Amino acid sequence: MKQFPTLTVTNHPLIQHKLTYIRDKSTSKREFKALIDEVGALLTYEITRDLPLTAVEVETPLQKTECHKIDDRNLVIVPLLRAGLGFVDSIQDLIPNCIVSHVGMYRDHVTKEPVTYYTNEMHNPGEKSFIMVDPMLATGGSAVAAVDFLKASGARDIRFMCLVAAPEGVELFAKAHPDVPIFAAALDEKLNEDAYILPGLGDAGDRLFGTN
Ligand code: URA
Numbered sequence: 001m002k003q004f005p006t007l008t009v010t011n012h013p014l015i016q017h018k019l020t021y022i023r024d025k026s027t028s029k030r031e032f033k034a035l036i037d038e039v040g041a042l043l044t045y046e047i048t049r050d051l052p053l054t055a056v057e058v059e060t061p062l063q064k065t066e067c068h069k070i071d072d073r074n075l076v077i078v079p080l081l082r083a084g085l086g087f088v089d090s091i092q093d094l095i096p097n098c099i100v101s102h103v104g105m106y107r108d109h110v111t112k113e114p115v116t117y118y119t120n121e122m123h124n125p126g127e128k129s130f131i132m133v134d135p136m137l138a139t140g141g142s143a144v145a146a147v148d149f150l151k152a153s154g155a156r157d158i159r160f161m162c163l164v165a166a167p168e169g170v171e172l173f174a175k176a177h178p179d180v181p182i183f184a185a186a187l188d189e190k191l192n193e194d195a196y197i198l199p200g201l202g203d204a205g206d207r208l209f210g211t212n
Contacts, residue, residue: 006174007165007182010046015039015185022163023201032207033086036135039163039185040090047131047161047183048095051075072097074127076155080105080134080146081118083205087133087161099128103149105142114145125154135204137162137184139195140169144176151177163204164188166197 001007021027022035053068072095079085081104088100104118122128130150137143143160150158158180160173165184168191173182188197196202206212 001187004167004170004174004182004187006178006180007170007184007187008046009165009184009187010043012042012046015042018042019163019185023199025202029207029210036086036163036204036208037090037093040087040133041094043087043161043163043183043185044091044094044131047159051129070095071129073099074129075099076101076122076125076128076130078103078130078132078146078150080132080142083136083208084132084134086135086204086208091131091133103132103146105145107141112141114142116145116149119149122153122155125150126156128155128157130155130158131161132158133161135163136197136200137165137169137173137182138191138197139166140172140176143169143173147173147177147180159183164197164200166191 001009018035018039051070053070055066056069057064058067075095076099077088077091078101079088081102101120101122102118105114105116108115132146134143147158160180160182163185165187170182188200190198192198203212
């Protein structure tokens with residue numbers, strides 16, 4: 001996208017179709033989660049498009065042949081707690097050998113700065129590929145801080161996947177991390193005064209976990 005060179009919006013009709021139901025406030029919690037799983041799988045297909053492949057020899061029932069594998073044991077999914085958990089099932093279904101490494105952040109009410117409250121220790125992060133996931137890229141504050149944390153741990157190859165992005169969040173994120181590509185199903189209009197994305201889909205965590 002010209003305005004945001006690091007952003008890829010996956011405009012596939014199937015994704016747009018499912019996103020329509022995800023946005024609809026009358027969609028049930030059960031259906032919402034099922035749709036997040038489905039769109040999560042479709043976005044995973046797109047975000048993993050350039051993963052390197054290694055040649056391996058396989059014996060079919062008829063003959064030996066050269067096939068190709070991704071390095072799935074060195075692929076780390078990083079869900080940003082809590083809403084990022086919504087994407088984990090679909091990615092694990094597609095890539096069962098991937099590592100899931102959670103990052104927990106909240107926004108301090110006084111300073112408005114993101115505070116990290118949970119991380120996992122990682123081995124050889126420089127040799128791994130990371131996909132950070134959060135359905136909503138709103139202000140971008142937590143996403144920037146979470147990638148700061150990954151990079152400080154030694155991670156180099158990082159992608160960010162979300163369902164809906166706000167221009168404000170994409171701008172902040174791209175400025176802080178121009179080397180981290182963003183994959184989204186939609187780029188929405190703007191944030192409201194409470195930092196919710198418009199038109200958006202509401203609070204993704206609340207709708208996933210029934211806390212609203
Ligand atoms: N987080 C959400 O869940 N929804 C928004 O609109 C913004 C941030």
